[in-house]
Amino acid sequence: MPRLPPSIFWRARREISPVASLLLPVCRTLQSTANELRWIRDHVHRTPSVIPAGIRIWQLCEERSRGVPLQYLLKTQPFGPLEILCRKGVLIPRQETESYTFHLSSILSSSSSSSSSSSPLTILDLCTGTGCIPLLLLCCSQKSSSHFSCTGIDISARAISLAKQNLSHNLALIPSASSSIQFIRGDIFSTKFTSEIYAQHLPDAAEIDVLTANPPYISPSDFRSQTARSVRHYEPRLALVPDSVPSEVSKKYGCREEDVFYARILEIAGDLKPKRVVLEVAGWEQAVRVVEMAQAQRDTRGTDYKVIEIWRDDVHGVRDAGESTEIWGQRIRVKGEGDGRVVYLSRLLD
Amino acid sequence: MLAVPGVYRTCTWSLRRAGFPSSFLRRSSTAKHVSALPPKLLERARILSAEHDQLSAKLADDFDAKTAERAGEIFRVAAAFKQYEKAKAALSELESLLKSNDAEMRELAQEDLNDTNTQLSDSSRELSVALTPKHPFADMPCLIEVVPGPGGTEGRFFADTVFKMYQAYCENKGFRSRVVKYESSDSIGAKGSEGEIALQEAVLEVLDEGSYAHFRGEAGMHRVQRVPATETKGRTHTSAVAVWVLPSFPENSTSSSASEWDNPESDFYIDPTDVKSEKMRASGAGGQHVNKTESAIRLTHIPTGITVSMQDSRSQHTNRESAWKVLRSRIAQKRREEREEVARNLRSSVLAQSQLTRGDKIRTYNYGQDRCTDHRAGVDFHNLPDVLRGGPTLGKVMEAVHTYLAESDIQALIADEAAAAIASTKAKNGK
Numbered sequence: 001m002p003r004l005p006p007s008i009f010w011r012a013r014r015e016i017s018p019v020a021s022l023l024l025p026v027c028r029t030l031q032s033t034a035n036e037l038r039w040i041r042d043h044v045h046r047t048p049s050v051i052p053a054g055i056r057i058w059q060l061c062e063e064r065s066r067g068v069p070l071q072y073l074l075k076t077q078p079f080g081p082l083e084i085l086c087r088k089g090v091l092i093p094r095q096e097t098e099s100y101t102f103h104l105s106s107i108l109s110s111s112s113s114s115s116s117s118s119s120p121l122t123i124l125d126l127c128t129g130t131g132c133i134p135l136l137l138l139c140c141s142q143k144s145s146s147h148f149s150c151t152g153i154d155i156s157a158r159a160i161s162l163a164k165q166n167l168s169h170n171l172a173l174i175p176s177a178s179s180s181i182q183f184i185r186g187d188i189f190s191t192k193f194t195s196e197i198y199a200q201h202l203p204d205a206a207e208i209d210v211l212t213a214n215p216p217y218i219s220p221s222d223f224r225s226q227t228a229r230s231v232r233h234y235e236p237r238l239a240l241v242p243d244s245v246p247s248e249v250s251k252k253y254g255c256r257e258e259d260v261f262y263a264r265i266l267e268i269a270g271d272l273k274p275k276r277v278v279l280e281v282a283g284w285e286q287a288v289r290v291v292e293m294a295q296a297q298r299d300t301r302g303t304d305y306k307v308i309e310i311w312r313d314d315v316h317g318v319r320d321a322g323e324s325t326e327i328w329g330q331r332i333r334v335k336g337e338g339d340g341r342v343v344y345l346s347r348l349l350d
Numbered sequence: 351m352l353a354v355p356g357v358y359r360t361c362t363w364s365l366r367r368a369g370f371p372s373s374f375l376r377r378s379s380t381a382k383h384v385s386a387l388p389p390k391l392l393e394r395a396r397i398l399s400a401e402h403d404q405l406s407a408k409l410a411d412d413f414d415a416k417t418a419e420r421a422g423e424i425f426r427v428a429a430a431f432k433q434y435e436k437a438k439a440a441l442s443e444l445e446s447l448l449k450s451n452d453a454e455m456r457e458l459a460q461e462d463l464n465d466t467n468t469q470l471s472d473s474s475r476e477l478s479v480a481l482t483p484k485h486p487f488a489d490m491p492c493l494i495e496v497v498p499g500p501g502g503t504e505g506r507f508f509a510d511t512v513f514k515m516y517q518a519y520c521e522n523k524g525f526r527s528r529v530v531k532y533e534s535s536d537s538i539g540a541k542g543s544e545g546e547i548a549l550q551e552a553v554l555e556v557l558d559e560g561s562y563a564h565f566r567g568e569a570g571m572h573r574v575q576r577v578p579a580t581e582t583k584g585r586t587h588t589s590a591v592a593v594w595v596l597p598s599f600p601e602n603s604t605s606s607s608a609s610e611w612d613n614p615e616s617d618f619y620i621d622p623t624d625v626k627s628e629k630m631r632a633s634g635a636g637g638q639h640v641n642k643t644e645s646a647i648r649l650t651h652i653p654t655g656i657t658v659s660m661q662d663s664r665s666q667h668t669n670r671e672s673a674w675k676v677l678r679s680r681i682a683q684k685r686r687e688e689r690e691e692v693a694r695n696l697r698s699s700v701l702a703q704s705q706l707t708r709g710d711k712i713r714t715y716n717y718g719q720d721r722c723t724d725h726r727a728g729v730d731f732h733n734l735p736d737v738l739r740g741g742p743t744l745g746k747v748m749e750a751v752h753t754y755l756a757e758s759d760i761q762a763l764i765a766d767e768a769a770a771a772i773a774s775t776k777a778k779n780g781k
Contacts, residue, residue: 031661032644034534039664070643078665095645095666096636218638228640240638282637313636317670319623339636 004028019058022065026230036070037061043074067230079132082139082170086130089158091239093132097214097280100342101136102316103335104278108137108210109144111348120147120180122202124274126188126213126265128152129239131163133212134181139174150181151201153188156238160185189249189264194271211274215261216242217282222258255293258282262290269345270301277305277345284310287340291327294345305345313338391767395431395477402428426480433473440466478760486617487597487686488563493530493679494554499571499590504578506535506548508715509591511738512572513552516565519740525564526557530672531662553676555598562597567726567751569595570712577717586718590711596679597686617682625677626650629666649673656680713747722747727754 004024012020012033020033027033044056060073071077071086078084079093080102086092112121125134134150141148154160163183171177184201186193202208216239218227223241231240238244242260253263262279269277277294281287287310297303308330315336323334334340405421408414444466447459496513498505513532520527530553556565572591577584599618628648636642646661647669658680660673714723715734722737723730727750736743 027643031646035646035661036643069641071641074664078663078667080665080667091638092641094637095642098667214638216638222639226635226639231639231641235641280637282639283635314629317627341637 001028019061022061026064026067036064039070039074040064068234069230072234080136080139081173082132082135082166084130084132084135085162085166085169087158087162088234089236090156090162091129091159091214091235093130096313096338096341097132098136099314099316099336100278100280100311101133102140103311104210104212104344105137105140106316107276109141109146112144112146120149121209122207123148123150123210123212124197124208124272125150125152126154126211126268127215127239127261128154128163128183129156129159129214131159131166131181131183133214135166135170135174135177138177138181139170142174142176148180151197152181152183153186153197154183155185155187156236157185159239188261188268189245194268197272208272208274210276210278211265211269211272212278213261213265214280215265216240216244217258217261217280217286219256219258222282256289259286259289259293262293266290266293266297270297270303273303273347275347277343279343279345280341281343284340287343288327290343291332294343295328295330305347306349307333307344307346309333309335309344309346310340311342311344312336313341315342391478391481391764394767395427395434395481398424398481399428399431427477430473430477430480434470434477437466437470437473441470478763479756482756482759482763485563485566487682488566489560490562490597491555491557491559491600492562492565493596493598493676494556494565494568495594495596495676496549496552496554497592497594498549499592502589503535503548503580504587505574505589505591506550507546507578508574508576508589509549509552510546511574512591512593513549513554514546515738515740515744516554516568517740519744520554520556522740522742523745525561528555528557529553530555530676531660533662555675557600559600562595564748565595567748567755568593570710573711573714575714575716575718594683596676596683598675598679617685618678620651620678620681624652626652627670645669647673649677651677651681654681654684656684724751724754727751 008030009021009024012024012030016030016034017037020037023033023036024030027036040057040060044053044060049056063073064070069086069092071092072088075086076083077086077093079098084093108121123134123137125131128134131152134148134152138148138150152160152163154163160183167177167181167183182201186197190196218240220241220243223232223237227240242250242258245260250257250260253260255263262281265277265279279290281290291308291310294303294305294308298305308327310325310332312334313336318336320335325332325334402421402424405417405424409417409421441463444459444463447455448463450456450459494516496509496516498509517527517529519525532552533550535548535550570593572593573588574591575586575588578587581587626649628650629644629646643664644661645664645666646659647666648657648659649670650657656677658673658677660669660676662672663669710725712725714721714725715737716723717734720732720734721730722732722734722743724747727747729747729750731737731743731747733741733743737747738744
């Protein structure tokens with residue numbers, strides 16, 4: 001990262017505020033510093049406290065200068081129309097996730113309106129974290145009058161309790177949520193995972209329509225060299241790097257260390273047979289590897305995904321450029337702009 | 351209304367006390383009214399009134415929503431026309447009485463004459479207002495955009511004052527308003543004379559329907575004359591602030607207009623492929639690797655080159671929606687202005703009066719003289735602090751502007767009719 005010239009610190013002190021020079025090393029630009037300071041001030045003025053506002057602002061700026069993510073300091077992150085609560089120990093929702101969730105919701109609403117089936121769509125979200133993906137899907141479904149029934153699963157007890165809080169926090173926007181969404185603690189690597197899910201939490205013989213997941217996907221070496229300081233030091237490693245999985249389990253799949261979750265999720269998808277699978281990935285190379293894993297299942301398990309797509313960072317509201325690529329002789333549509341972000345698999349031709 | 355209240359108020363009182371006839375006092379030019387209606391307008395009123403009679407007869411037989419709507423539209427014209435006819439008939443009767451030989455009769459008629467004359471002018475005024483086509487955006491909520499004029503920070507400080515003035519005015523009047531954008535310029539630390547911040551651009555949305563008609567007259571250059579906080583030698587500076595009033599789209603209206611921006615015929619329609627959307631943030635790794643807080647969005651409408659950038663909210667989603675809203679409003683206003691320009695060119699042959707355009711100054715706020723002058727209505731108001739607080743004095747200024755706008759609309763309409771008449775006679779002569 002290039003060094004910031006001293007003059008920019010002087011400008012921040014003089015033109016924005018004395019505390020702005022604290023934020024500058026994290027925010028990097030004057031504009032972004034001014035914005036973050038404004039949001040911190042707004043937050044302080046909105047939440048009353050016995051501590052004087054000036055001291056609280058200074059404290060927050062001081063913590064931010066040490067790299068604490070702004071979302072942990074302000075305790076929320078907007079996600080579409082929702083306000084998602086954020087707490088240490090749970091991954092903060094990303095803007096890319098917001099973009100592809102919107103895109104997925106538009107696909108679901110257009111397909112559900114054409115099929116006009118009255119039974120609700122069943123959505124299973126693995127590694128749900130704050131619960132942002134099922135909550136946003138549910139929120140978007142309010143307008144299109146399609147019915148969803150969502151289940152979010154995470155291994156972290158903190159994540160599950162925060163997801164439940166997020167549900168009640170956003171109940172004003174999604175009044176139907178309390179009956180149509182559940183968050184359950186579960187370990188997707190447990191051998192009895194699929195049978196337990198069916199036995200305990202899903203309605204009898206329910207077909208899963210959509211399986212979404214934003215699993216940990218950063219390799220340990222990338223975690224050391226490629227991640228931002230605030231992510232590395234303050235966000236949970238459990239949600240970022242898949243090295244909590246026992247090595248004998250990851251050896252069983254015979255894939256790279258960072259791809260072990262995809263191998264397991266595709267295995268689960270082979271059992272549950274969801275109509276659509278949406279997996280967030282780290283970049284183009286990983287997207288191609290995941291597509292190859294999905295295609296390999298056709299031979300080993302007979303799971304045939306008729307449509308395979310790769311979505312880039314900004315996919316919602318971006319015009320389709322008609323880009324496509326070919327992996328193992330199958331044509332893969334590529335949507336959006338930016339780096340590869342999502343692998344979309346569908347058994348339906350739509 | 352007195353042309354110069356305040357300063358001469360004491361003088362006029364003393365004059366009145368001295369028995370000075372009030373007819374000698376100069377009145378504001380806005381008080382003059384259109385007394386004689388041109389025959390073309392009367393002709394149209396007669397046709398519309400006849401149509402209304404026909405429609406109401408039809409409605410009595412069987413109700414039809416479309417007919418009822420049309421009847422409602424022209425009801426005001428018909429009612430005003432009837433009033434006008436009545437007043438006219440009364441006047442002619444009185445005139446005949448005046449010629450009578452009976453002295454007592456003549457006296458009575460003379461007494462009634464004044465009343466009837468005011469009735470006639472009132473109803474003719476009402477008629478011309480009713481005949482003036484309603485502004486197409488009149489029923490809409492609006493966006494008030496405040497942008498400082500070129501020049502130093504003084505204009506930016508005053509822009510903040512103007513913005514606060516409209517915000518307070520909405521609060522006082524009970525309009526629901528919402529700050530869409532409030533962006534200060536680089537030198538955020540500096541403060542103006544009354545704790546103002548240097549404003550780069552601000553947008554206030556007034557959510558009430560019909561607020562476009564209410565605030566339409568505020569659009570234009572607002573000039574300030576005062577001694578800035580930064581001035582050391584006590585000189586008065588003049589700077590300017592531009593205020594644009596744009597029609598905005600009602601957020602969740604159930605009427606047919608809700609789907610209007612999807613309709614290519616609408617002024618608000620924007621082809622999504624014409625708009626370039628940019629996220630202003632550093633490139634590089636995304637996803638779980640980084641944790642971005644930048645949420646700025648910039649939209650560029652390629653055919654017109656209009657750009658809107660929005661970074662107020664932490665949510666990119668909210669920023670994008672606000673940016674689209676402002677872009678739609680700006681484009682709708684631009685299209686409307688282009689059409690009005692064409693219409694103005696058509697009637698310029700008839701109407702010599704100069705029309706105000708975007709560049710003309712419309713109002714002056716003079717701190718030294720405690721005065722607020724509206725240049726179009728030609729009125730001065732004192733008690734500037736009350737104006738800047740959005741108090742009742744600002745309400746009076748806006749009322750004067752409304753009267754002015756209504757009158758200029760009527761004049762434009764009369765000019766249009768005359769232009770059309772000239773064109774038709776030319777066409778006839780050509781044959």
